[in-house]
Amino acid sequence: MPSECREFAGAFAGASSIRIQSAPAPGDRCAYRIVIASSNGDRQVDLLGEKLGFRHRVYFGNVKVRGGGEYGNAILSRFPILDARNIDFTIPPKKRRGALHAKLRVRLPSGHLRTVHVYALDLGLSGIERKIQLRRFLASHPFATLDSRAPIVLGGDFNDV
Numbered sequence: 001m002p003s004e005c006r007e008f009a010g011a012f013a014g015a016s017s018i019r020i021q022s023a024p025a026p027g028d029r030c031a032y033r034i035v036i037a038s039s040n041g042d043r044q045v046d047l048l049g050e051k052l053g054f055r056h057r058v059y060f061g062n063v064k065v066r067g068g069g070e071y072g073n074a075i076l077s078r079f080p081i082l083d084a085r086n087i088d089f090t091i092p093p094k095k096r097r098g099a100l101h102a103k104l105r106v107r108l109p110s111g112h113l114r115t116v117h118v119y120a121l122d123l124g125l126s127g128i129e130r131k132i133q134l135r136r137f138l139a140s141h142p143f144a145t146l147d148s149r150a151p152i153v154l155g156g157d158f159n160d161v
Contacts, residue, residue: 119152123157
């Protein structure tokens with residue numbers, strides 16, 4: 001599953017158009033990246049999803065931007081998202097950080113359905129901050145209790161891990 005996912009796009013507050021850094025290949029199952037909701041009211045996660053054909057998407061804004069808008073983590077998928085939640089990794093007084101977790105329902109070539117866990121992480125800038133955040137992630141629900149055979153896609157901004 002991880003080989004079928006690619007980091008694909010970044011959008012910036014106030015942008016009048018979306019610049020695609022590298023578009024997903026036709027067979028891609030999901031996409032992830034930190035996405036910014038612009039101050040002009042556009043939900044760029046929806047604009048990206050529509051432009052790239054990802055009907056199912058979830059977004060959680062972690063940080064408010066002066067003058068309006070916010071940015072955070074997003075997961076976009078061609079497959080239905082069954083459930084999603086944000087996991088807060090913030091270490092005060094540092095900037096808010098976290099992971100977005102989504103459970104996707106994927107139809108395999110055999111026709112069987114499989115639940116895939118997708119995580120979009122945004123880790124801090126300092127080494128000690130990332131170390132603490134990774135420990136929190138590994139101990140978080142449901143990651144810590146997943147079956148060892150459960151398919152997991154892990155992506156996002158690791159800031160030099």
